[in-house]
Amino acid sequence: MQQDLLENQLSREELQDLKNKRAGMFVFQLSWIMAFVSLVVVNWQLRFSPNWAPEGTQKADPILAAFATGALILSVVLVKRALNAIQQNNAQACFTQWLSAISLGALFVMIMVFEWLAIPSGTQYAQVFRLMTGFHVFHAVVIGGYLIYVYQNRHLYHAMNYWAVEAGAKLWYFVLIAWMLFYIVIYWV
Amino acid sequence: MATASYPLRGQYVEEVKRPKLSEYLRWSIDHKIIGVQYMVTSLFFFVIAGALAMLIRWELLTPQTDLMASGSSYNTLFSIHGTMMIFTWIVPMFAGFGNYLIPLQLGAKDMAFPWLNAFAFWLIPPAGLLLILGWFVGPAEAGWTSYPPLSTIFSPDGQTLWALSIHLLGLSSILGAINFIVTIKNMRPAGMGWFQMPLFTWAIFATSIIVVLATPFLAGALTLLILDRVAGTTFFDANNGGDVLLWQNIFWFYSHPAVYIMVLPGFGVLSEVLSVHSRKPIFGYRMIALSSMAIAIVGFTVWAHHMFTSLQPELRIPFMITSMIIAVPTGIKIFSWLGTIWGGKLRLNSAMLFALGFLSLFVIGGITGVMLASVPVDIHMHDTYFVVTHFHFVLYGGSVFGIYAGIYHWYPKITGRLLNERLGKLHFVLTYLGFLGTFLPMHILGMQGMPRRVAEYDPKFQDLNVLVSLSSFVLGISTFILLYNMVVSIYKGKKAGANPWRALTLEWQTTSPPPAYNFVGDPIPFEDPYGYGTEASKAYLDAMEARFGGKPLIVEQSTEPEQASGD
Numbered sequence: 001m002q003q004d005l006l007e008n009q010l011s012r013e014e015l016q017d018l019k020n021k022r023a024g025m026f027v028f029q030l031s032w033i034m035a036f037v038s039l040v041v042v043n044w045q046l047r048f049s050p051n052w053a054p055e056g057t058q059k060a061d062p063i064l065a066a067f068a069t070g071a072l073i074l075s076v077v078l079v080k081r082a083l084n085a086i087q088q089n090n091a092q093a094c095f096t097q098w099l100s101a102i103s104l105g106a107l108f109v110m111i112m113v114f115e116w117l118a119i120p121s122g123t124q125y126a127q128v129f130r131l132m133t134g135f136h137v138f139h140a141v142v143i144g145g146y147l148i149y150v151y152q153n154r155h156l157y158h159a160m161n162y163w164a165v166e167a168g169a170k171l172w173y174f175v176l177i178a179w180m181l182f183y184i185v186i187y188w189v
Numbered sequence: 190m191a192t193a194s195y196p197l198r199g200q201y202v203e204e205v206k207r208p209k210l211s212e213y214l215r216w217s218i219d220h221k222i223i224g225v226q227y228m229v230t231s232l233f234f235f236v237i238a239g240a241l242a243m244l245i246r247w248e249l250l251t252p253q254t255d256l257m258a259s260g261s262s263y264n265t266l267f268s269i270h271g272t273m274m275i276f277t278w279i280v281p282m283f284a285g286f287g288n289y290l291i292p293l294q295l296g297a298k299d300m301a302f303p304w305l306n307a308f309a310f311w312l313i314p315p316a317g318l319l320l321i322l323g324w325f326v327g328p329a330e331a332g333w334t335s336y337p338p339l340s341t342i343f344s345p346d347g348q349t350l351w352a353l354s355i356h357l358l359g360l361s362s363i364l365g366a367i368n369f370i371v372t373i374k375n376m377r378p379a380g381m382g383w384f385q386m387p388l389f390t391w392a393i394f395a396t397s398i399i400v401v402l403a404t405p406f407l408a409g410a411l412t413l414l415i416l417d418r419v420a421g422t423t424f425f426d427a428n429n430g431g432d433v434l435l436w437q438n439i440f441w442f443y444s445h446p447a448v449y450i451m452v453l454p455g456f457g458v459l460s461e462v463l464s465v466h467s468r469k470p471i472f473g474y475r476m477i478a479l480s481s482m483a484i485a486i487v488g489f490t491v492w493a494h495h496m497f498t499s500l501q502p503e504l505r506i507p508f509m510i511t512s513m514i515i516a517v518p519t520g521i522k523i524f525s526w527l528g529t530i531w532g533g534k535l536r537l538n539s540a541m542l543f544a545l546g547f548l549s550l551f552v553i554g555g556i557t558g559v560m561l562a563s564v565p566v567d568i569h570m571h572d573t574y575f576v577v578t579h580f581h582f583v584l585y586g587g588s589v590f591g592i593y594a595g596i597y598h599w600y601p602k603i604t605g606r607l608l609n610e611r612l613g614k615l616h617f618v619l620t621y622l623g624f625l626g627t628f629l630p631m632h633i634l635g636m637q638g639m640p641r642r643v644a645e646y647d648p649k650f651q652d653l654n655v656l657v658s659l660s661s662f663v664l665g666i667s668t669f670i671l672l673y674n675m676v677v678s679i680y681k682g683k684k685a686g687a688n689p690w691r692a693l694t695l696e697w698q699t700t701s702p703p704p705a706y707n708f709v710g711d712p713i714p715f716e717d718p719y720g721y722g723t724e725a726s727k728a729y730l731d732a733m734e735a736r737f738g739g740k741p742l743i744v745e746q747s748t749e750p751e752q753a754s755g756d
Contacts, residue, residue, distance in 0.1 A: 016375065023350020023371045031363055031401035038439055042424065045438065102696040106545030124430040127422055131413075 006087075008159055021163060029174050036178045039132050040185050046124050053125040060115050062130055062187045068111035069183055075104035076176045079147075083169040089159035098151055098165075101172070105144045112137050132182050139178065143171045206301070207605065207702055213576060216311065218303035221703065223288025223310050223557055225603065230310075231282040232672070234317055237271035241266050242431075243665050246627075246658040264330035265347075269320065272351065275451065276358045277317050281452035284309075284365050286595055287393045291369060293385045293696035293703060294376040296712040301371040313332040316357035323347030323607045325352075329622025332642060334440065337425035337433050341417050349418050352411045353438035356397030359404045366400035369393050378695075380714055387694045387718045388477055392457025395481035399446045399453075399488060407443035413608060433498060441492035449488045452583060453481055454553075455591025456522055459544050462594045463526050464719045466541040467691045471719040473525035480518035487515045497567045505564045512562035523548070530568045539613030540597035543590050544622050550586025554579060557632070572642070574634025578628045586624060593620070593671065598674065601689050605701040606682030612674040619667035625659025687737035690728050694718045698733050 046052060053059070056058065078101035085094035116133050119126045150157075150168045157165050191261040205476045212222055212230070240299075245266050250255040288306060292299055300306045323329055327345025340348050373394045379387065385396075414436070416422045423429035425436055464471040471477065493500050493508040500508075526548055535541065557579040561567050570576060592618075601607050630653045639650050646654070693715045699708050720726045 019375050020371050023375055024302060024367055027367045027370050027401055029403055031367065033405075035405035035408050038442075041439060041442075042409070042413065044430055045435045049430040049432055060708075065331070070481040074254070116641055124423075127424070131416070131424075131624060135412075 006160060018163060025167060025170050029170070029177075032174070033178060033181075036075055036136070036181055037136060040181060042095065043128050043132065043185055046128055047071075048071065049124050051124050053123055057123050057125055058120055059125065060119055060186070062171065064111055064115060065183065065187055068108045068115075069110070069179065070106045072108045072176055072179055076102040076173055077107065079169045079172045080102065083162075083166060086162045086165050087159055090156060091154065094157075094165070095151060095154045098147070098154075102144065102147050105147070105172070105175075109137055109140050114141075129186060132186060136175075136179055136182055140175050142174055147172060151168070192257035199351070211388065213460070213703070216307055218286050218299070218307045220292050220300045220303065220306060221603075221707075223306050224287075225286025226310050227288055227313070230313055230317070231278045231285060232275035234273050235282075235320075236247050236668070236672075238270050238667060240279060241273070243662065245270060246661040248644055249646070249654050250658045252646050252654075253650055254644045257644060260644050261330055264642070265324075265328040265644060267420055268329050268332050268335075268351075269323075271543025272329070272355070272383065273317075273320065274584070275333060275447070276355060277313065279451045279584065279592070280362055280447075281313055282467050282592050283396070283451070283588075284362065284593075285442070286454060286458070286599070287365075287369055287396075288391075288601065291390055291393055292376070293602075293699070294390050294694055295376050295381070296695045296708060296714060297372065297376040298307060298706040300368050301376060301662055302368050305364055306368050309361045310360035312357045312364075316354045318333070318650045319350045319354035319357070322636060323350040325348065334444070335414070336440075337414070337417070337436050338427075340414060340436075341425055349415060351420070352373055355572070356408060358414075359407050362400050363404050365504055366404075369397040370401065372714055376388055378711065379726075380716075384475060384478065385716065386412070386478075387712065388460035388471065388474070389454070389457035389694075391478040392460070392481050394454045395485040396450050396453045398482075399450050399485050400456060401448040403443045403450075403489070406439050407447075410439040411445065412671070413439075434496070437496050437499060438492070441495045442489075445492040445495065446485075446488040448580075449484050450590050452486065452591075452650060455588045456481065458591045458595040458598070459547055460529075461692075461694065462540050462544040462598050463529050463548075464721065466536045466538065466544070467530045467532070468532040468536070468721050469529060469718070471525070471722055472528030472531075473521070474719060476521050477525050478553070480521045480578060483518040484515060487518070491515055494562055497564055498571050508564055513559060516555065516559050516562075523555075523604050526537040534674075536583050536609060538597070539608065539617055540594050541612065541615040543594035543597060546617065547587060547590040547594060550582055550590060550624065553620075554586055557582065570635055572640055573635040574631040574639050574641055575651050577641045578631035580637060581628050581631075585628070590620075593617075596671070598690070599696075600678070601685030602701050602703075604679055604682070604698060606678050607685045607689060608674050608678045608681075612670055614673065616667055616670040619663055619670065621745065623660050623664030623667055626666055627657050630657050666682075688730070688733060693726055693730070698737075700737055 027123065078097045080096040082094045082101065084093075112133050116130055116137070119129055121127070121130075147168050150164050153164070208219075208222060212721065216221060217226075217328055242509075244256065245263070248254070248263055248266070253481035254260060254263065256616075257266065287312075289299065291297075326347050328347040329335070329344060331340035331344050331348060335344075335348070335351070373386070373390055413422075413424045417425050417431075423431045425431045425433050427433060460471060460477055489506060490511040493504060494512040497505055530545075537545075557575070561570060561576065561579055597608055597613055634650055634653055634657075637650070639646055685701050687700050689699070689701075695712050695714050696703075698712055715726060715729045717726075
């Protein structure tokens, strides 16, 4: 219903612009997830290499990773709630949750950086692990930086102008989707 | 039918000035400027890459290495030739056509994201520069496919620059493709559903889907290559548990769909040109549109046919089958085009000649493609000149002829002047004959076993190689006829008027060149973009002509007897 309100208030050009941005974001996400898929292929193919993980290789800690994943999921839930709040013009609630989401994201990044550093190098497993988590953390940090930027400009956004918040939220969903892909491949399969 | 309701009263004959030269050298977010920037930049790289091809053929005049200092410098020639032709000529050239034409064909003011559009273009000059700079640090010499370990341990620093350059070009085409998809999905005018879209727009849409889904794989592969080269990782190093096949899989998962990125827009150009210049509705509109999508989808399942000799044998047959299946949608297109020109009132101007040339050469290239898709033939022909001539038939005979047809067709829209027809026909004859002389004998050389990518060959192949080289020089020279024609016609060409070909798609329903925001008011598309030969289409075109002035070169048969085209 809020959506309709917004769409009634905008001019034809502004509405077109918003539709374009939403579609563009979707296509971008669809495209860029393929870069993550390509690294999954790397993982699957190099797994059969003789030097993948010789006897006694120390693997990454799955408990710690599960903890990080939980933090990220919670963070995405908060971002989603923040987006709903701004659509209802509740900036106060929006940015409280937004800030909590950023903190949880920072926790996720810290745990993954720790895992990245803790793993002993010298095997294909370690190399591919670092490639995948490094690639993901790089994205998490860049997009997290954007979330902080949105937080700093929080006075600008309200129910009639929240594209920047929506974009941040959607990019943060992307971080989660990409991570679930990697998490399953690295720790479970 | 709807003739009475076109709001076309009043004359609109104001002459639109062409943008100044300086506007093309600056950052601009006008899609028409960006389109021309793309085209001119890629023509520049086409000439450089073509010169490299001439050097390759010069070297191959004799069986020994004589022109080049060593085999390595010969490797560099064909590596940079292939890379430039693909990534800085064909792909950006079609992106240029897309940028110029898509908003016009959709009746839109600009692309969905004008700033992003400009940014995507401005990634190309630095990327091309990186490719050229490689020469000064020891150039890439692993071929455009850059298989490790050739591209890791055996290549100098230029290979790193090569990878960075392709990274930038890939990013550029992803950003461009996102823009195309959103523009086509969201910015169609009222009254234009998916199946009233011009077929060139359909082709760019299908191409863009391939680009957004496949190009990130290239980014992944190149990232690993750069890491292996500069950060000491061992993803492709078999001594340390790496796997060279990893590169082949990821690279071809991008690069096989990439051949459709290079040829689908050419198919789109062909659908426009053949229908307009045959004065007949296109045959099988839906089949042509949907077969583009089918090619885009099936294109993702065929990559390992490039690896028949390195793949696990049990995977060969599935990939052979998918590779042959992809000939079906392509065949649908070919027969639809034949159906389009069948019984049409063909107007054999330069655009049409190149389109027909495309049709004839692409069929040959397609058939050798099906031959190579068959495992036993491929094992025999692998890495011979048969492969070289196959992909030159589809990429030169297909894509480049498509580009030429597009240039002759849309140059009047872009510049407001017609290209010289006499020079155009000379260009066509020399290109067609030069092409056949260059690439037909290569089939024989390939079947006799002459390997590709080697500067020295068995002296028994020399006679045919001399023929190939001499023809290729004709082919090279013929390109300059087009370039000369394009430069001179800007000033000396005949005025084109708004719609010299009496075409029905929206890009022709405005002045040539179009004004700053393309259309004055909202343009009304004709109900069927290829409905030539009907009373309603004639009424529509007459109304548009009355609005924009200018004499079309084509006079409908029902009003006056046919006149010669051009001059």
